Amino acid sequence: MNALLLIDFGSTYTKLTAVDMKKEEIIANTKSLTTVQSDIMIGFQNAYHQIKEKCKDIYFDEILACSSAAGGLKMVAVGLVPELTAEAAKRAALGAGSRVLGVYSHELTQREIKAMIQQTPDIILLAGGTDGGNKDCIIHNAKMIAKYIKNVPVVVSGNIKASDEIEEIFKENHIYYEITDNVMPKLNKLNVEPAREAIRQIFMKKIVEAKGMKSAESMINGILMPTPAAVLNAAKILADGTNTEEGIGDLIVIDIGGATTDIHSIAEGEPTKPGVMKIGLEEPYAKRTVEGDLGMRVSAESLCHSVSSKKIMKFVPNTKYNIEERCKYLTQNVNEIPNTLEEIEFDEALSMVATEVAMERHVGVIEDVYTPMGKIYSQVGKDLLDAKYVIGTGGVLVHSKNPSKILRAGLYNEENPRYLKPTDPKLLIDKDYILSSMGLMAEKYPDIAIRILKKNLSNV
Amino acid sequence: MKKKIVLGVIGADCHAVGNKVLDFALTEAGFEVVNIGVLSSQEDFINAAIETDASAIIVSSLYGHGEIDCRGLREKCEEAGLKDILLYAGGNLVVGKQDWEPVRKRFQEMGFDRVYPPGTPPEVDIEHLKEDLKI
Numbered sequence: 057m058n059a060l061l062l063i064d065f066g067s068t069y070t071k072l073t074a075v076d077m078k079k080e081e082i083i084a085n086t087k088s089l090t091t092v093q094s095d096i097m098i099g100f101q102n103a104y105h106q107i108k109e110k111c112k113d114i115y116f117d118e119i120l121a122c123s124s125a126a127g128g129l130k131m132v133a134v135g136l137v138p139e140l141t142a143e144a145a146k147r148a149a150l151g152a153g154s155r156v157l158g159v160y161s162h163e164l165t166q167r168e169i170k171a172m173i174q175q176t177p178d179i180i181l182l183a184g185g186t187d188g189g190n191k192d193c194i195i196h197n198a199k200m201i202a203k204y205i206k207n208v209p210v211v212v213s214g215n216i217k218a219s220d221e222i223e224e225i226f227k228e229n230h231i232y233y234e235i236t237d238n239v240m241p242k243l244n245k246l247n248v249e250p251a252r253e254a255i256r257q258i259f260m261k262k263i264v265e266a267k268g269m270k271s272a273e274s275m276i277n278g279i280l281m282p283t284p285a286a287v288l289n290a291a292k293i294l295a296d297g298t299n300t301e302e303g304i305g306d307l308i309v310i311d312i313g314g315a316t317t318d319i320h321s322i323a324e325g326e327p328t329k330p331g332v333m334k335i336g337l338e339e340p341y342a343k344r345t346v347e348g349d350l351g352m353r354v355s356a357e358s359l360c361h362s363v364s365s366k367k368i369m370k371f372v373p374n375t376k377y378n379i380e381e382r383c384k385y386l387t388q389n390v391n392e393i394p395n396t397l398e399e400i401e402f403d404e405a406l407s408m409v410a411t412e413v414a415m416e417r418h419v420g421v422i423e424d425v426y427t428p429m430g431k432i433y434s435q436v437g438k439d440l441l442d443a444k445y446v447i448g449t450g451g452v453l454v455h456s457k458n459p460s461k462i463l464r465a466g467l468y469n470e471e472n473p474r475y476l477k478p479t480d481p482k483l484l485i486d487k488d489y490i491l492s493s494m495g496l497m498a499e500k501y502p503d504i505a506i507r508i509l510k511k512n513l514s515n516v
Numbered sequence: 517m518k519k520k521i522v523l524g525v526i527g528a529d530c531h532a533v534g535n536k537v538l539d540f541a542l543t544e545a546g547f548e549v550v551n552i553g554v555l556s557s558q559e560d561f562i563n564a565a566i567e568t569d570a571s572a573i574i575v576s577s578l579y580g581h582g583e584i585d586c587r588g589l590r591e592k593c594e595e596a597g598l599k600d601i602l603l604y605a606g607g608n609l610v611v612g613k614q615d616w617e618p619v620r621k622r623f624q625e626m627g628f629d630r631v632y633p634p635g636t637p638p639e640v641d642i643e644h645l646k647e648d649l650k651i
């Protein structure tokens with residue numbers, strides 16, 4: 057049987073998914089521990105043998121991969137005004153599937169350069185100025201990077217009128233760079249796609265090798281993108297559809313992990329209520345936010361600090377645990393698997409808090425503006441009240457007996473009506489962990505990917 | 517190259533029509549207008565001017581709270597590195613029909629280069645812009 061093999065080199069597990077392209081079905085899923093320290097292919101081979109055992113007469117025509125191994129893609133974003141080009145650059149980096157280690161604005165100082173070096177980014181995204189706007193800042197920052205940070209690739213997505221000078225600076229200093237369109241060509245207009253694509257190209261060309269994964273490329277047809285970018289890709293294709301397959305419309309993906317909670321939304325997010333004025337920087341249609349302080353294990357302790365134990369208590373009123381101690385324990389024991397009822401309950405409470413808070417940070421907020429005439433409303437961010445679907449993925453959701461309870465923590469809440477969260481969406485679960493692999497597959501076979509997604513995401 | 521002008525209506529003011537009229541008139545006159553629209557804070561004006569490298573900020577206020585909303589704008593511009601940016605204000609800057617001279621004086625003391633009484637047509641400030649920016 058001929059099949060397609062999809063690989064996700066994850067931070068912990070290397071996950072394999074075999075797809076029968078004729079029947080448009082998933083044949084098998086296997087996983088094995090990721091082995092990036094020694095040779096990434098060892099872990100792959102382990103999982104590969106399992107899949108060969110499961111389906112004996114299988115032959116793979118093609119193998120595609122995404123990766124978040126070896127720390128995943130890590131970036132810093134540089135812009136001019138914090139709320140404008142610096143924020144736009146951050147959003148572009150997140151949408152490219154990166155972790156954002158730092159966001160810098162205005163003219164970089166040597167101190168900031170030092171901090172940046174310590175963060176060891178894989179790529180720097182350099183923005184600043186609208187097209188035809190401020191040039192001085194981005195040129196200064198290009199010079200600082202060229203002088204002090206020589207070995208990190210730079211994606212330049214700022215004022216295009218500065219690109220000749222930046223090109224000269226980088227060429228002279230042998231910096232690896234890529235110049236693309238501005239992330240904010242006009243004030244408050246966001247244009248993240250060109251930067252995302254440039255980041256992905258550099259990821260494929262340079263980062264995969266730098267992370268010791270070059271050996272994988274002899275066997276597979278390329279590590280095409282970071283895993284989070286694949287998830288966003290899957291969400292986008294499922295929402296929008298293709299030329300031949302209908303999409304399912306506006307949706308949100310909630311991905312609760314050990315270290316972070318990621319939210320993806322595919323929606324324009326225009327106001328759904330009359331009389332609301334939208335203000336601020338435009339939102340990306342396909343938007344990803346990452347909460348580094350909200351997670352089930354590595355970030356359990358930071359979650360407790362960020363949201364207070366009272367809020368966690370709300371979801372486990374009768375727990376025998378001391379909330380802070382339990383969170384600390386989970387952070388120190390990242391491989392802990394909950395067994396008893398109490399342990400499961402506690403994990404679910406953490407996941408509900410993570411969902412609630414991550415959604416609050418992702419969605420738009422409505423503010424009352426009091427005027428002599430009475431109240432009017434302003435909206436910053438996306439209005440997702442009418443989003444049709446919320447899809448859950450990640451271990452705690454997939455293994456939970458009650459995933460809808462967790463997802464509901466992310467929905468609209470009358471006690472906090474400022475947050476424009478979905479009011480009445482259908483809830484789906486990615487029970488076979490296929491979002492990232494389908495996002496990967498969608499690069500080449502979008503129609504089949506969307507059909508498999510529709511079949512495999514189950515209602516809860 | 518076209519001079520860039522940041523235009524907007526300051527504070528909790530949502531009078532949108534005059535803003536559109538001004539945008540149109542200024543664009544016609546050859547300026548590149550960066551229109552941040554209604555409900556704009558002082559920070560919105562400043563941020564826009566920084567990113568776009570604008571030569572002037574034109575503040576409208578129609579609902580009568582202009583004086584409170586505009587206070588401190590010049591100081592914040594200086595703080596943000598916008599040293600020589602032109603600041604104009606107009607619309608219905610204060611409540612009702614007040615004696616204009618004291619109002620003008622107060623706004624100029626606040627650091628506005630030009631201040632316009634109610635009913636000033638866009639042509640007037642366009643002439644002034646050309647003069648002040650030496651076009």
Ligand code: B12
Pocket residue numbers: 427428429432528529530531532533534535537538574575576577578579580581604605606607608609610611612613632634635636637638640641
């Ligand atoms: C339509 C209107 C509204 C609509 C606005 C709808 C909208 N989203 O645009 C609504 C009903 C929402 C409204 C609400 C209010 N309004 Co009203 N509104 C008006 C009205 C009737 C017309 C405004 C208009 O569109 N004019 C047409 C445009 C083309 O003219 P313009 O806005 O004046 O702008 C021109 C000039 O002012 C000038 N200009 C403007 N800025 C600048 C800057 C510079 C540098 C220069 C040179 C020139 C310049 O050029 C513009 C283009 O020609 C005026 C009365 C009037 N006839 O002006 C009252 C008026 C502006 N409103 C007024 C008031 C008090 C209010 C309210 C506070 C309460 C109320 N009475 O309803 C609320 C405030 C709401 C808020 N938060 O902003 C007062 C303001 C009084 C004052 N300043 O002393 C006015 C003058 C009515 C009055 N005589 O009492 N209003």
